[in-house]
Amino acid sequence: xxxxxxxxxxxxxxxxxxxxxxxxxxxxxxxxxxxxxxxxxxxxxxxxxxxxxxxxxxxxxxxxxxxxxxxxxxxxxxxxxxxxxxxxxxxxxxxxxxxxxxxxxxxxxxxxxxxxxxxxxxxxxxxxxxxxxxxxxxxxxxxxxxxxxxxxxxxxxxxxxxxxxxxxxxxxxxxxxxxxxxxxxxxxxxxxxxxxxxxxxxxxxxxxxxxxxxxxxxxxxxxxxxxxxxxxxxxxxxxxxxxxxxxxxxxxxxxxxxxxxxxxxxxxxxxxxxxxxxxxxxxxxxxxxxxxxxxxxxxxxxxxxxxxxxxxxxxxxxxxxxxxxxxxxxxxxxxxxxxxxxxxxxxxxxxxxxxxxxxxxxxxxxxxxxxxxxxxxxxxxxxxxxxxxxxxxxxxxxxxxxxxxxxxxxxxxxxxxxxxxxxxxxxxxxxxxxxxxxxxxxxxxxxxxxxxxxxxxxxxxxxxxxxxxxxxxxxxxxxxxxxxxxxxxxxxxxxxxxx
Amino acid sequence: xxxxxxxxxxxxxxxxxxxxxxxxxxxxxxxxxxxxxxxxxxxxxxxxxxxxxxxxxxxxxxxxxxxxxxxxxxxxxxxxxxxxxxxxxxxxxxxxxxxxxxxxxxxxxxxxxxxxxxxxxxxxxxxxxxxxxxxxxxxxxxxxxxxxxxxxxxxxxxxxxxxxxxxxxxxxxxxxxxxxxxxxxxxxxxxxxxxxxxxxxxxxxxxxxxxxxxxxxxxxxxxxxxxxxxxxxxxxxxxxxxxxxxxxxxxxxxxxxxxxxxxxxxxxxxxxxxxxxxxxxxxxxxxxxxxxxxxxxxxxxxxxxxxxxxxxxxxxxxxxxxxxxxxxxxxxxxxxxxxxxxxxxxxxxxxxxxxxxxxxxxxxxxxxxxxxxxxxxxxxxxxxxxxxxxxxxxxxxxxxxxxxxxxxxxxxxxxxxxxxxxxxxxxxxxxxxxxxxxxxxxxxxxxxxxxxxxxxxxxxxxxxxxxxxxxxxxxxxxxxxxxxxxxxxxxxxxxxxxx
Numbered sequence: 001x002x003x004x005x006x007x008x009x010x011x012x013x014x015x016x017x018x019x020x021x022x023x024x025x026x027x028x029x030x031x032x033x034x035x036x037x038x039x040x041x042x043x044x045x046x047x048x049x050x051x052x053x054x055x056x057x058x059x060x061x062x063x064x065x066x067x068x069x070x071x072x073x074x075x076x077x078x079x080x081x082x083x084x085x086x087x088x089x090x091x092x093x094x095x096x097x098x099x100x101x102x103x104x105x106x107x108x109x110x111x112x113x114x115x116x117x118x119x120x121x122x123x124x125x126x127x128x129x130x131x132x133x134x135x136x137x138x139x140x141x142x143x144x145x146x147x148x149x150x151x152x153x154x155x156x157x158x159x160x161x162x163x164x165x166x167x168x169x170x171x172x173x174x175x176x177x178x179x180x181x182x183x184x185x186x187x188x189x190x191x192x193x194x195x196x197x198x199x200x201x202x203x204x205x206x207x208x209x210x211x212x213x214x215x216x217x218x219x220x221x222x223x224x225x226x227x228x229x230x231x232x233x234x235x236x237x238x239x240x241x242x243x244x245x246x247x248x249x250x251x252x253x254x255x256x257x258x259x260x261x262x263x264x265x266x267x268x269x270x271x272x273x274x275x276x277x278x279x280x281x282x283x284x285x286x287x288x289x290x291x292x293x294x295x296x297x298x299x300x301x302x303x304x305x306x307x308x309x310x311x312x313x314x315x316x317x318x319x320x321x322x323x324x325x326x327x328x329x330x331x332x333x334x335x336x337x338x339x340x341x342x343x344x345x346x347x348x349x350x351x352x353x354x355x356x357x358x359x360x361x362x363x364x365x366x367x368x369x370x371x372x373x374x375x376x377x378x379x380x381x382x383x384x385x386x387x388x389x390x391x392x393x394x395x396x397x398x399x400x401x402x403x404x405x406x407x408x409x410x411x412x413x414x415x416x417x418x419x420x421x422x423x424x425x426x427x428x429x430x431x432x433x434x435x436x437x438x439x440x441x442x443x444x445x446x447x448x449x450x451x452x453x454x455x456x457x458x459x460x461x462x463x464x465x466x467x468x469x470x471x472x473x474x475x476x477x478x479x480x481x482x483x484x485x486x487x488x489x490x491x492x493x494x495x496x497x498x499x
Numbered sequence: 500x501x502x503x504x505x506x507x508x509x510x511x512x513x514x515x516x517x518x519x520x521x522x523x524x525x526x527x528x529x530x531x532x533x534x535x536x537x538x539x540x541x542x543x544x545x546x547x548x549x550x551x552x553x554x555x556x557x558x559x560x561x562x563x564x565x566x567x568x569x570x571x572x573x574x575x576x577x578x579x580x581x582x583x584x585x586x587x588x589x590x591x592x593x594x595x596x597x598x599x600x601x602x603x604x605x606x607x608x609x610x611x612x613x614x615x616x617x618x619x620x621x622x623x624x625x626x627x628x629x630x631x632x633x634x635x636x637x638x639x640x641x642x643x644x645x646x647x648x649x650x651x652x653x654x655x656x657x658x659x660x661x662x663x664x665x666x667x668x669x670x671x672x673x674x675x676x677x678x679x680x681x682x683x684x685x686x687x688x689x690x691x692x693x694x695x696x697x698x699x700x701x702x703x704x705x706x707x708x709x710x711x712x713x714x715x716x717x718x719x720x721x722x723x724x725x726x727x728x729x730x731x732x733x734x735x736x737x738x739x740x741x742x743x744x745x746x747x748x749x750x751x752x753x754x755x756x757x758x759x760x761x762x763x764x765x766x767x768x769x770x771x772x773x774x775x776x777x778x779x780x781x782x783x784x785x786x787x788x789x790x791x792x793x794x795x796x797x798x799x800x801x802x803x804x805x806x807x808x809x810x811x812x813x814x815x816x817x818x819x820x821x822x823x824x825x826x827x828x829x830x831x832x833x834x835x836x837x838x839x840x841x842x843x844x845x846x847x848x849x850x851x852x853x854x855x856x857x858x859x860x861x862x863x864x865x866x867x868x869x870x871x872x873x874x875x876x877x878x879x880x881x882x883x884x885x886x887x888x889x890x891x892x893x894x895x896x897x898x899x900x901x902x903x904x905x906x907x908x909x910x911x912x913x914x915x916x917x918x919x920x921x922x923x924x925x926x927x928x929x930x931x932x933x934x935x936x937x938x939x940x941x942x943x944x945x946x947x948x949x950x951x952x953x954x955x956x957x958x959x960x961x962x963x964x965x966x967x968x969x970x971x972x973x974x975x976x977x978x979x980x981x982x983x984x985x986x987x988x989x990x991x992x993x994x995x996x997x998x
Binding site (some may be wrong): 009014021024025027032033034035036037039040041043045046047048204205206222223224225227229239242243252358399 | 511516519520523524527531532533534535536538539540542543546547703704705721722723724725726729738739740741881
C-alpha cells in the first residue's frame with residue numbers, strides 16, 4: 001500500500017505540473033498573448049494537454065488506481081485522499097475511452113474557435129464563428145458519447161458542470177423561478193424610469209482599475225495570493241489557493257459595470273483562496289461544481305454588493321475616486337445598481353431578469369442536444385427566444401448569440417449553473433441570517449469580513465469535498481428550492497419599486 | 500538520413516515546447532506571480548527545466564546528433580539546419596557532463612536567489628542576499644567545470660554570453676575605452692551644472708505607459724508580435740519572432756528614465772522580431788550573443804534616442820502627454836537626456852560613464868573567479884571600486900551591489916557584454932553612415948524606420964547565424980575596435996559641453 005501511494009503521489013505531482021502549465025498558457029492567451037504569437041501558444045498548450053491526457057490514461061496509472069481502490073487499507077486513508085483517488089479513477093475510466101487523436105483535435109479546435117469568436121464578436125459577424133460553433137457542438141457531443149456512454153448527452157453535460165444535477169431537477173427549479181419572476185418583472189415594468197444619464201461620464205481606466213483593486217481588498221480577496229488583470233470577458237483562474245487570479249474589463253463612459261464585475265470575480269476567487277491548506281495537492285482544491293462556485297460570486301455581487309448597506313461605509317471613498325458620485329445620493333446610486341429592465345446583454349442585466357437570460361440559453365442547449373438544431377439556425381433561434389422571454393430583439397449578433405465566450409470552447413451545460421448559483425444563494429442567505437444575524441446590519445457596520453469568514457467556515461474551506469447539492473443540505477438542512485431566492489427578490493423589489 | 504532528420508525534428512519540437520513553457524513561467528514570475536504563489540511556480544519551472552534537460556541529454560538524442568553529423572549528406576543540408584545540429588551537439592556534450600541532481604538544485608536555488616535579491620534590494624539589506632549570491636558563485640563555477648573543463652572558468656563564462664570573446668580581448672577593448680573616457684569625463688566635470696529641477700514633477704504612471712507604447716511604435720516595434728508589461732527591472736523576453744515581450748518600470752516624479760528604458764528594450768525586441776521567418780524552429784531565432792543583442796538595444800537607446808534629431812518630429816507630442824515639456828525647449832531637453840555626471844546606479848547613468856560601471860563589474864567578476872574573493876566581501880569591494888572609478892560611494896547596498904538582477908540568477912560574465920554592445924555600436928554607426936547617409940538627417944526627417952530596415956537587413960534577419968565578432972566583420976569589413984565609439988563620444992560631447 002505504501003509503495004502504491006508513493007507511486008500515486010508521483011503521478012499526481014506530474015499531472016498537476018501539467019495542469020499548472022495548461023492554466024498558465026490559458027491565462028496568458030486570455031490576457032496578453034499577441035495575435036501573431038497565438039498559433040504557437042495553441043501548439044504548445046495542445047502538446048502539454050496531450051501529455052497530461054497520456055499520463056491520466058496510461059494503463060499503468062489505471063492499474064495503480066484500481067489496485068489502490070481494492071486495498072483493505074483504502075478505507076483508512078483520510079477522506080481527501082480517498083476522494084482524490086476515486087475522482088482520478090472516474091476520470092481515468094472516462095478518459096481512456098477517448099481516442100488520443102480526437103482529444104488533440106478537439107483541444108486545438110477549441111483554441112481556434114475561441115479566437116474566431118473574439119473576431120466574430122468584434123466584427124459583429126456570426127458567420128466567422130458559426131462553423132467553429134458547429135464543430136464545438138459535434139466535438140462535445142462526441143466527447144460525451146465517449147466518456148459517459150450510459151448517460152443522455154445533455155444530462156451528462158449538466159452533470160459535468162454541477163455533479164448531481166440533471167434536466168429533470170433543473171426543469172423543476174427553473175420552472176419555480178420563471179413562475180415567480182415573470183409577474184414580478186411585469187409589476188416593475190409599470191413603474192416610471194428614473195433619470196439614468198447622471199451615471200454617464202468619463203471614467204478613466206486607470207482609476208477604475210484602482211477602484212477595482214480597492215473593492216477586491218474590501219470584500220476580503222487576498223492580494224498576496226493572486227493578481228488582477230484585464231481581458232475581454234472577466235474571469236477567475238486559479239493555480240490552487242495560493243494563486244487565484246481575476247480579470248476585469250472597463251468601459252470609458254460608465255463605472256458601475258466594472259465594479260460589479262470585479263466583486264463577482266472576487267467572490268469566485270475568495271472561494272478558491274479559502275480552501276483549507278490541508279487539502280493542497282489533493283483533488284479538493286479543484287472546484288468543478290460550477291453552480292456552487294457561481295453561488296459565491298453572485299452572493300458577493302448581488303446579495304451583498306447590490307445591498308444599499310454594502311455601500312454605506314465606502315460611498316464617500318467612491319466619490320473620491322470619481323467626483324461625479326459626490327453629486328449623487330446613495331439612495332439614487334442604490335436604485336441605479338438595482339435598476340430592473342430587460343436588456344440584451346446577460347452580463348449587464350439586472351438580478352431579476354438575469355435568470356431569464358439563463359433560461360434562454362438552457363432552452364437553446366436543449367434544442368441543440370435534444371432536438372438536433374444546428375449552429376446555422378442558432379442566431380435566429382436566439383433572437384426569437386429573446387423576443388419571447390424578454391420582449392426585445394438584438395439588432396446584431398454581438399448583442400445576441402456572440403455575447404458570451406462559453407460556447408466558443410464547447411462549454412455546453414455551463415450556463416444553467418449561473419441560475420443554480422442564484423438559487424443556492426437564496427438558501428445560504430437564509431442560513432446566514434439565522435446564524436449571524438441581519439445582513440443589512442452587518443454590512444452597514446462594515447463587517448463584511450465577518451460574512452466572508454462565515455462563508456469560509458461553512459463552504460470555502462471544504463473545497464470540492466461536497467457537491468453544491470450536498471453543501472446546501474449541510475449548511476441549510478433542507479432540500480434545494482427556488483423559493484428563498486424568490487422571497488428575497490419579492491421583498492427587495494416590492495420595497496425598492498414601491499410595488 | 501531522412502528518418503534521422505525526422506527524428507531530430509521531433510526532438511527539437513519537444514525541446515522547444517519545454518523551452519516555451521520555461522520562458523512562459525519566467526515571464527509570469529517576473530511580471531505578475533503573487534508572493535504566495537511563487538514557490539509553486541518555482542517547483543513547476545524546476546520540473547519542466549529538468550524534463551528539458553533530460554531530453555537534451557538523453558543517450559538516444561546524443562547518438563542521433565552524432566550520427567547526423569557523420570552523414571555524407573550533412574554538408575548538403577541548409578546552413579541553418581547545419582548550425583542547429585552543431586549547436587545541439589555542442590550543448591549535448593556540455594550538458595551530459597552535468598549531473599541531473601546538480602542541475603535541478605541549481606535551477607531551484609536560482610529561483611529562490613532571485614526572490615531573495617528582490618527582498619534584499621527592497622529592504623536595503625545585503626545580508627538577505629549574500630548567502631544566495633555565494634551559492635550562485637559556487638554553482639556557476641561548478642557548472643563551468645562540468646560543461647567546459649578545458650577552459651579557464653571566467654573565460655568560459657564570457658564565451659557563454661558572447662561567443663568568441665575572452666578576457667584578453669576584453670582587456671584590450673576596455674583598456675582603449677578607459678583611456679579615452681577618463682580624460683573626457685574629467686573635461687566635462689569642469690563645466691557648470693544646468694538647472695535640472697525643471698524635469699521633476701508629477702508623471703502619472705498610466706500616461707507614462709501610453710507614451711512608452713507610442714515610442715515602441717515609433718521606432719518600429721511590432722505590437723502584434725509582442726506585449727508591454729511592467730517589472731522591477733525592465734527586460735525583453737521572446738518566444739521566437741512572433742511574440743517578443745518587453746517590460747518597463749516607472750517613477751512618479753520624472754518621466755525620462757522610463758522613456759529610455761523602453762527605447763532600450765524596444766531595440767532588443769526589434770532585433771528578435773526581425774529574424775527571418777525561414778529560420779523559425781531553428782536555433783537561429785535564439786540569439787545568445789548578448790553583446791550583439793545589447794548593441795541593438797543601445798543603438799536605439801543612445802545612438803538614436805539620445806540624438807536631438809530623434810526628438811524633432813515627436814517633441815510636440817511629448818508635450819501633449821506631459822504639458823510640463825511644453826515649457827522646456829528641445830535644446831534643454833537634449834542637454835538633460837545627455838547630462839553627464841557620475842552616479843551610483845548603472846541603469847540611470849549617462850553614456851559616457853556607463854562603461855565605467857561595466858568595467859567595475861568586470862573587475863569584480865575577475866576578482867571572484869580569478870582571485871577567489873567571496874560574497875561576504877563583495878559589498879565592500881563594490882563600494883571601494885565605485886569610489887576608485889567614479890569617485891562616489893554608495894550609502895546603502897541597494898544603490899550598490901544590490902542594484903542589478905544579473906548575479907541573482909548566477910549570470911556572471913553577462914555584464915561585459917553591455918560595454919561590448921557600445922563598442923559594436925561605434926562600428927555599426929560608421930557603416931550605416933557610409934551606406935545610408937547622415938543619421939542626423941535621417942532622424943530629423945522622421946525616417947527612423949529606414950534605419951530599422953537597414954538594421955533588419957544587415958543584422959537582425961540573420962538571427963544568430965553569426966557571432967557579434969563575425970557580424971562586425973561582415974557589416975564593417977574590419978576587426979573590432981573601441982575607437983569608433985570613442986570618436987562618437989568625443990565629437991558629441993565636445994560640441995554639447997563646448998569643451
